[in-house]
Amino acid sequence: MSDSDTIRSAFLSELNKITSLSDLENVKIRYLGRKGEINTFLSKLKNIQPNERKKVGLKVNELKKEIKKRLEERKVSLLLRQEKELKIDVTLPGFKYPRGGLHPVTIAIEEVAKIFEKIGFIHLSYPEVEWEYYAFESLNMPDGHPARDDFETFFIDSKPHPKLGQMLLTPHTSSGQNREMKRLKKPPIRMINIARCYRPNWDVTHVPMFYQFEGLCVDERINLTHLKGTLDYFVKEFFGAKREARVRPFHFQFTEPSFEVDVSCGACFGKGTVSGEKCRVCKSGWLELGGAGMVHPFVLKEGDIDPKKYSGFAFGWGVERVFMMKEDFKLDDLRTMYSGDVRFLEQF
Numbered sequence: 001m002s003d004s005d006t007i008r009s010a011f012l013s014e015l016n017k018i019t020s021l022s023d024l025e026n027v028k029i030r031y032l033g034r035k036g037e038i039n040t041f042l043s044k045l046k047n048i049q050p051n052e053r054k055k056v057g058l059k060v061n062e063l064k065k066e067i068k069k070r071l072e073e074r075k076v077s078l079l080l081r082q083e084k085e086l087k088i089d090v091t092l093p094g095f096k097y098p099r100g101g102l103h104p105v106t107i108a109i110e111e112v113a114k115i116f117e118k119i120g121f122i123h124l125s126y127p128e129v130e131w132e133y134y135a136f137e138s139l140n141m142p143d144g145h146p147a148r149d150d151f152e153t154f155f156i157d158s159k160p161h162p163k164l165g166q167m168l169l170t171p172h173t174s175s176g177q178n179r180e181m182k183r184l185k186k187p188p189i190r191m192i193n194i195a196r197c198y199r200p201n202w203d204v205t206h207v208p209m210f211y212q213f214e215g216l217c218v219d220e221r222i223n224l225t226h227l228k229g230t231l232d233y234f235v236k237e238f239f240g241a242k243r244e245a246r247v248r249p250f251h252f253q254f255t256e257p258s259f260e261v262d263v264s265c266g267a268c269f270g271k272g273t274v275s276g277e278k279c280r281v282c283k284s285g286w287l288e289l290g291g292a293g294m295v296h297p298f299v300l301k302e303g304d305i306d307p308k309k310y311s312g313f314a315f316g317w318g319v320e321r322v323f324m325m326k327e328d329f330k331l332d333d334l335r336t337m338y339s340g341d342v343r344f345l346e347q348f
């Protein structure tokens with residue numbers, strides 16, 4: 001059995017071989033660390049005859065102190081030597097440190113939030129792990145309603161909530177609408193909910209986790225012109241003064257009337273052709289942004305808001321999508337956005 005003298009002489013010979021601070025750190029760990037020589041030895045003390053134990057224990061503790069002291073001295077001498085050897089050549093050119101940057105999606109989120117904050121919308125992030133009630137029921141899509149199929153959903157395999165139903169990964173930021181109505185209790189509401197959403201799609205134009213931003217405005221006498229004005233404002237702020245917004249009739253269970261919103265293409269400005277040739281960025285001069293509409297009275301009622309007194313509008317679009325449309329680039333594969341490839345990321 002190795003006694004403390006053996007440990008001591010092994011230590012001394014290792015101490016002599018130390019030439020750098022990292023060597024020193026290693027030796028320190030090997031002897032004084034939690035599973036180091038000293039502790040291992042101490043843990044074996046119980047096997048020694050009781051009358052011997054005290055003596056051996058004292059000796060090991062002495063050794064521990066000595067090791068600590070010697071390592072400290074060695075450290076000081078290493079640092080002094082380093083200082084002497086370090087000569088700085090001030091004529092050498094400087095070293096440029098590589099700079100990190102924000103991810104394009106983060107840049108887009110910050111920009112969208114800022115644009116809406118300027119017109120009084122508060123920026124929130126409602127849960128991505130959500131209850132069925134907020135994602136569907138509260139939005140006029142009761143259990144079994146076929147409209148739910150449009151929002152293919154990841155359900156979580158857990159016990160359902162007695163009132164709120166199954167737990168799920170929210171397929172859209174509209175699930176924040178009812179939450180915001182209930183949080184504020186009373187209009188005016190102006191919120192921009194930017195959060196993660198999930199749908200089980202994985203192809204060149206879809207990733208299973210993406211971001212949406214949801215606008216919700218509820219107040220007395222809110223009408224369609226307020227919606228259109230807000231869309232125009234956003235499009236000009238985000239895409240540039242030359243771009244236009246247009247709405248087309250559509251259907252959602254939670255808005256009435258409902259629309260799809262398009263933005264004029266940044267390459268051909270709505271014409272669909274560039275110097276006589278078919279535009280390569282868009283199909284017909286317009287790019288599809290996403291959904292919008294006037295909040296359905298059912299949704300207001302479900303949020304404890306009187307639809308006779310108040311009305312509102314809502315819209316919900318994908319962050320990655322608007323970002324790509326702004327840059328006027330056609331990303332062959334949207335998944336590149338989340339590949340973590342710095343060659344792609346460095347461009348922004």
Ligand code: PHE
Pocket residue numbers: 171172173174214252255290291292293314315316317
């Ligand atoms: N939640 C809808 C979607 O994900 C978009 C939408 C939001 C439509 C708000 C109308 C109003 O497709």
